[in-house]
Amino acid sequence: MSHWEMVYEKWRSFEQLDPALKQELDGMIDKKTLEDAFYTELTFGTGGMRGVLGPGTNRMNIYTVRKAVDGLANYLQAHAGDAGERGVAISYDSRYMSQEFALETAKVLGAHGIKAYVFETLHPTPLLSFAVRYLGTAAGVMITASHNPPEYNGFKVYNEDGGQITPDEASDIIGYIGETEDELLVPYLEQDKLEEQGWLNWIGLTVDYAYLEQLAGISKLDAAEQQKAKELQIVFTPLHGTAHDLVLKGLDQLTFNQVDVVEEQAVTDPEFSTVESPNPEEHQAFTMAIALGKQTHADVLIGTDPDADRLGVAAQDAAGEYAVLTGNQLGALMLDYILSHSDPVLLKNARMIKTIVTSELGRKIADANGVKTIDTLTGFKYIGEKIRQFDATDETFVFGYEESYGYLISDFVRDKDAVQAAVLACEMAYYWKKQGKTLFDALHLLYETYGYYLEDMSSLTLKGKEGSEKIAAIMARTRNEPLTEIGGLQVAYVEDYLAGERKAVHSDRTEPIGLPKENVVKYILADDSWVCLRPSGTEPKIKCYFGVREPDEQTGRQQLSKLKTDMENAISRADSV
Template identity: 45%
Template sequence: MSYKEKYNEWINNPYFDEKTRQELLSINDEKEIEDRFYTDLEFGTAGLRGVIAAGSNRINIYTVRRATFGLANYILKNANSEKDRGVVIAHDNRHMSREFCIETANTLAACGIKAYIFDSLRTTPELSFAVRNLNAIAGVVITASHNPPEYNGYKVYWEDGAQVMPHIASAITDEINSIVDYSTIPTLTDENKDLVIKLDEKEDTDFIEAVKTQVIRKDLIDKFGKDFKIVYTPLCGTGNVPIRRALKEIGFENVIVVSEEENPDPNFSGIEYPNPEDKKALVRGINLAKEVGADLVIATDPDCDRVGVAVKTVSGDYQMLTGNQIGGMLTNYIIEGRKEANRLEENPVLIKTIVTSEFGADIAKDNNIDVLNVLTGFKFIGEKIKSFEETKSNSYLFGYEESYGYLVGTHARDKDAVVTSLLIAEMAVYYASKNMSLYEGLIKLYEKYGYFKEETKSLTLKGIEGIAKIKDIMTYFRENDINEINNSKVIDFKDYLKGIDNLPSANVVKYFLEDGSWLAIRPSGTEPKLKFYIATKGNTESDAIKNVDGIRAFVDIVLEKLV
């Protein structure tokens, strides 16, 4: 069916409501119509993400129903005897999130599958926790993470609490793609409405208690936590209640919240991009920290699975830490703390992604701890946790990715900004007890292990043309013989599309340079972006910066030629 035929179907079929019809009729730009209908919104490796609007290539109540019917059919065909275990659904603060949550629950119930929902918004890590805590067969969270306010999304989790693995995602995609006629999707009736079950506060308490068990040096928090001043912002998202509760119950009583960003706001008013890795998103937090003299600024993204940090430096200014820096510091803190408390389990393993710095890996190896690299996507870390539990071969130490996602403990199987915020605050108190700031602690680690420097460059290419251009750029890097980058010889080239290093096939290429630097390139799985990951290590900070600048210049020259 052509895009115009699909457009006319949505306008003329009485299944689609009048509001949808009028929205579509108001479009005067033919290219806009084409973009909304030339394809169906893709169910990627874990779900949907798109702009909220009418159309088959947008996220709306109809595409959410269709995705849910596909998920229900997969469950009924592959885990029918387990369907009574139900599916847990959570949502964030975005436009239409509650509506999409209700549509998901009602469609599952209409298919005879129990659906658990919360009374209001909840974090993504709590959803991951609840799937296992309730022994559910699957989970769904309605969120678009840190995307701009016009976006929303739909992520699917399996019974282990991790996002569905590629083979399950592919099978669900097949089920969704087989649904051509939206009107065949079942609707809720009086007969099955009791299958929608509202959860109570017990799930919240169970989650917070699980988070609190990960604290390592409670004695230090008891001694210093009451006066240690923290500025926190949930960036208008879901983190406010659980983060403040966890910090308070463990002993951090001096937590000041950015008032403009305290309450859920689907428009993220005053925040250009609700992403805790973006310095602009922390401007209010840092200004408040300067005003009150806080030692630490913590920011969590809208669904509270990622966390960013700004720390006071010797000069009194506030320095943002990168995802790689936070990951490396947490690796060191967890290892030292657990060794000291005799809580380091047998055969521990650090897990990180292939585009994450070697900073944490070098620290782990120096402590005789194995390091495992996985593809980008926290589900691959969750998969390894499950494997360790089943085989008893290793124990999970810590897992993280450079994009500010971390998991301490195994209560969840996705990145968790609640437990990470707790450990970051504890780590800051630990350094404060030694009359050091977190930033000074970072420099001390650099002096021991080398000055690591990383940078991620993103190229946004929207629409049909953008998809084609991203494919062309990946083909260029994949097929051209590049022997030198930044005056350093390329000593190895890996094309992960070939399924190498015991990893699934993935659209990633990576260059390894003679000076120890590397460059990786991959399309984003959730946004119309191409990402370039640059990493290096120098004997001094200036050496590392110089290497990163040189590799970035190489990338810019290539892109100037291709784009």
């Protein structure tokens, strides 16, 4: 009997197995499906774990959650002596089992003598980050799978700073999780005992009010302008998630009163039944918002993902049609708006932070305003970690963003925040409307000033055990047999983030990258172009990112197409070996 079959038999014969999981397990007769559910344990990565719901050690369920919490609790007790009293803040989104997993987290923490502070209703991820800082808890847990398909859920861990845990913290927690031998036997307390003994505390509206007070402070409008009714027609969709109340309250604070909500998508729905994917990165998610925008003649459309840490924005393009801005484009517009409306004296030690797969246009805008740009690995946890370092220096955070629609305007939150971004995007649209321009008009002003920076991304989905092995093989071949030309452009440097070094292709010169090690390879090409290949940290995908800078849009799109074709062929060759 194989190892996975032994684990399966242990679950199948466990008399106290959750009835719903037992029923589902009894219906699983396909051997390949069973093997995938039990052949390994659900990976706890650099921020937590995320996976398909269902029975098995490689699935999200109450037992895998309990095991993760058990490890987290042991970690906190070893590294934070006052963790029991300070406690852990817990929030959850609109997905299947989110509220149940939040309560399971509190149950295991209570068995360890650690208080849990749980939101009474679903709340966005940025509110969890804020709650950790506001309540002074030792850690935070967010139950969410962000914009993954409905069958997924996840468990994200935050440190005492309100940021996603760092790789070193994650490594320590993983070690403690590994010491929990049997996920089926993790100790926990029932809810009535938790409440009776003071281990379970419900978070009321105090945290919301404190957040909204801070949110009002991100505005670049003067006090009189803030209180004046704004002539800006807005359409908002929360895509069946958590952002509805806070975005509307945030806009109301700045007297944006002309807001129409896509009511069908204001309903919390774990199936996300009105969209193919609840991801504002995918333009189909704006279909209903665009229809409503045409009816109301909206100036700007805003959409948040289910846990409200990502924002998409659409506006009218040159043809008068609603088009969705890319994350790179919206980030550049926000950065330009913030810096152009800031006192230059206050920007002396200011820092803008972006990831290595984010457009270089942001760097050019920052340079023009005397602001230094700091690059991080992909993932907002690295941006949050860098902000924390600023607490001990004289550096000032002014903006952070990543191409995947994540933005942070003010560091009272230490993760990407779609509520902040939604409010600022509307304020920015209002500013440009007063100049007689749309957001796309403003974007082309940036292109005319700095050059046409265009980006794109492609991905290959490879599910299951076989898929994971293929992704590993593709990355290994890319690393061991690096390309020397892509899309007709010579490769100048190869950055191997796993090795931590940057190599010049036409010489023996190497230099350290100076960032944490990660399974990423980036090609630096001629003419400010680049290509970056990395496995997704949250989905069974390998992703390839592209960036070019050209004198005009048509040339830029042609060069992007060449880069994509060459890289897709290279990945296909590596996959076939």
